[in-house]
Amino acid sequence: MTDTRxxxxxxxxxPEIRRFLRSALGTEGYKVVEAGxxxxxxxxxxxHKPDLAIVDLGLPDGEGIExxxxxxxxxxxxxxxxxxxxxxxxxxxxLDAGANDYVIKPFGIGELLARVRSALRGVVRxxxxxxxxxLGGTAIDLDARTASRDGTPIHLTPIEYRLLTCLARxxxxxxxxxxxxxxxxxxxxxxxTHYLRIYAKQLRDKxxxxxxxxRYLVTETGIGYRLFCD
Amino acid sequence: MTDTRxxxxxxxxxPEIRRFLRSALGTEGYKVVEAGxxxxxxxxxxxHKPDLAIVDLGLPDGEGIExxxxxxxxxxxxxxxxxxxxxxxxxxxxLDAGANDYVIKPFGIGELLARVRSALRGVVRxxxxxxxxxLGGTAIDLDARTASRDGTPIHLTPIEYRLLTCLARxxxxxxxxxxxxxxxxxxxxxxxTHYLRIYAKQLRDKxxxxxxxxRYLVTETGIGYRLFCD
DNA sequence: GATTGGCGTAAAGACGGCGTAAAGATTTGC
DNA sequence: GCAAATCTTTACGCCGTCTTTACGCCAATC
Numbered sequence: 001m002t003d004t005r006x007x008x009x010x011x012x013x014x015p016e017i018r019r020f021l022r023s024a025l026g027t028e029g030y031k032v033v034e035a036g037x038x039x040x041x042x043x044x045x046x047x048h049k050p051d052l053a054i055v056d057l058g059l060p061d062g063e064g065i066e067x068x069x070x071x072x073x074x075x076x077x078x079x080x081x082x083x084x085x086x087x088x089x090x091x092x093x094x095l096d097a098g099a100n101d102y103v104i105k106p107f108g109i110g111e112l113l114a115r116v117r118s119a120l121r122g123v124v125r126x127x128x129x130x131x132x133x134x135l136g137g138t139a140i141d142l143d144a145r146t147a148s149r150d151g152t153p154i155h156l157t158p159i160e161y162r163l164l165t166c167l168a169r170x171x172x173x174x175x176x177x178x179x180x181x182x183x184x185x186x187x188x189x190x191x192x193t194h195y196l197r198i199y200a201k202q203l204r205d206k207x208x209x210x211x212x213x214x215r216y217l218v219t220e221t222g223i224g225y226r227l228f229c230d
Numbered sequence: 231m232t233d234t235r236x237x238x239x240x241x242x243x244x245p246e247i248r249r250f251l252r253s254a255l256g257t258e259g260y261k262v263v264e265a266g267x268x269x270x271x272x273x274x275x276x277x278h279k280p281d282l283a284i285v286d287l288g289l290p291d292g293e294g295i296e297x298x299x300x301x302x303x304x305x306x307x308x309x310x311x312x313x314x315x316x317x318x319x320x321x322x323x324x325l326d327a328g329a330n331d332y333v334i335k336p337f338g339i340g341e342l343l344a345r346v347r348s349a350l351r352g353v354v355r356x357x358x359x360x361x362x363x364x365l366g367g368t369a370i371d372l373d374a375r376t377a378s379r380d381g382t383p384i385h386l387t388p389i390e391y392r393l394l395t396c397l398a399r400x401x402x403x404x405x406x407x408x409x410x411x412x413x414x415x416x417x418x419x420x421x422x423t424h425y426l427r428i429y430a431k432q433l434r435d436k437x438x439x440x441x442x443x444x445r446y447l448v449t450e451t452g453i454g455y456r457l458f459c460d
Numbered sequence: 461g462a463t464t465g466g467c468g469t470a471a472a473g474a475c476g477g478c479g480t481a482a483a484g485a486t487t488t489g490c
Numbered sequence: 491g492c493a494a495a496t497c498t499t500t501a502c503g504c505c506g507t508c509t510t511t512a513c514g515c516c517a518a519t520c
Contacts (some may be wrong), residue, residue, distance in 0.1 A: 087337040095344035114325035
């Protein structure tokens with residue numbers, strides 16, 4: 001599990017910091033991929049499948065936190081957030097969205113590298129299997145972000161994916177409403193439980209053989225939801 | 231899991247911070263184990279096998295970093311370091327010794343809890359073991375929040391489940407009515423003992439082989455109830 | 461042997477959570 | 491800039507769960 005040639009994705013718009021990171025990470029032996037926006041970051045994360053990503057929160061085309069949610073919907077890769085904001089609320093939001101660490105700018109490069117090493121440690125490189133679910137006639141590939149039913153592809157919206165992966169990570173176990181809301185919509189919507197009901201129905205309509213009698217996406221009244229698979 | 235009673239080991243010598251952490255982690259639903267020294271910390275980590283440990287660096291009988299090395303030698307559990315020192319060298323040393331995160335005192339409790347959630351996320355809890363009860367033909371998995379009788383699943387309502395776990399935590403021992411009422415319904419209903427009779431019956435109907443002659447959920451007249459298991 | 465308190469049992473009512481639908485607001489893609 | 495897709499908001503009916511209420515039983519007490 002040596003990380004000699006681990007690939008790291010850097011999502012940062014300020015050229016100066018980008019150069020700084022590229023040089024520092026490069027001399028440490030990492031392969032560096034760079035992106036300057038949320039959109040590019042999402043694409044590069046999917047295409048390069050890096051072993052770790054460093055994400056700035058203040059990006060030109062949106063909040064980095066949105067990128068975190070997107071990536072978390074299909075990958076468990078370590079995510080380190082870089083931010084100029086030291087406020088606690090921002091930290092909590094980023095961490096609950098799926099970030100593994102939160103570093104405040106300005107940061108010491110030594111510390112950042114140590115946090116990278118720490119995050120990379122114990123990461124099992126993509127071994128290939130395991131990330132496909134089978135629910136009766138429907139199959140879901142969490143890596144490729146695709147789903148199909150009896151061969152014909154099904155389209156899932158971003159939120160539907162996030163909710164599904166959040167449930168799929170704990171197959172067979174109850175995931176509480178608070179957990180789901182925090183991870184999918186962020187801590188601010190922790191009490192908007194009606195979102196869950198709406199998207200649970202949408203997922204059931206798309207995935208369940210008989211949406212009126214759910215077999216795979218089961219609700220635990222007063223607690224949360226639970227996903228079964230064959 | 232997410233969210234079913236993860237155990238957290240707190241290694242900290244200052245009583246004030248300890249109390250603070252115990253209360254904060256407790257209300258979040260975590261089970262808390264405490265230690266005040268490196269030596270006790272190492273022992274408790276080995277014996278309780280917590281899902282995560284929060285370690286202070288300045289301990290009376292040595293550096294917390296030593297404890298980190300010891301634990302890392304045999305366990306991949308998440309380790310969060312607490313420290314009053316903000317120096318970069320210390321951070322790097324702790325992280326490279328095996329820590330997953332480094333939080334500087336004074337810290338916001340919200341941030342710490344978010345970092346705990348983040349570290350706990352994706353941790354596969356050693357299932358099996360002590361978190362399943364066997365009552366004759368019925369099996370109860372406290373982690374997955376499921377119960378089954380001769381293979382067929384049984385549905386438990388939230389209150390039924392809370393009552394059951396409350397009893398299961400003290401298997402073989404009497405739990406007083408006051409305790410049960412306080413933990414399940416809250417302190418306001420401490421004298422509504424008839425609730426207990428109603429839900430005791432419901433549990434018996436669902437779990438006991440012969441509900442008319444309870445073998446596992448036994449009432450201790452005037453005191454409370456007691457749960458046996460095989 | 462009557463009485464009292466604690467427990468078991470049953471059933472009806474109240475409440476809240478859940479599913480469902482549809483319209484409005486926002487974002488995305490062309 | 492427009493159209494489509496997606497997300498959010500709002501509303502309502504149903505059903506499960508919880509609470510309330512009532513009554514029968516047993517054991518202990520007097």
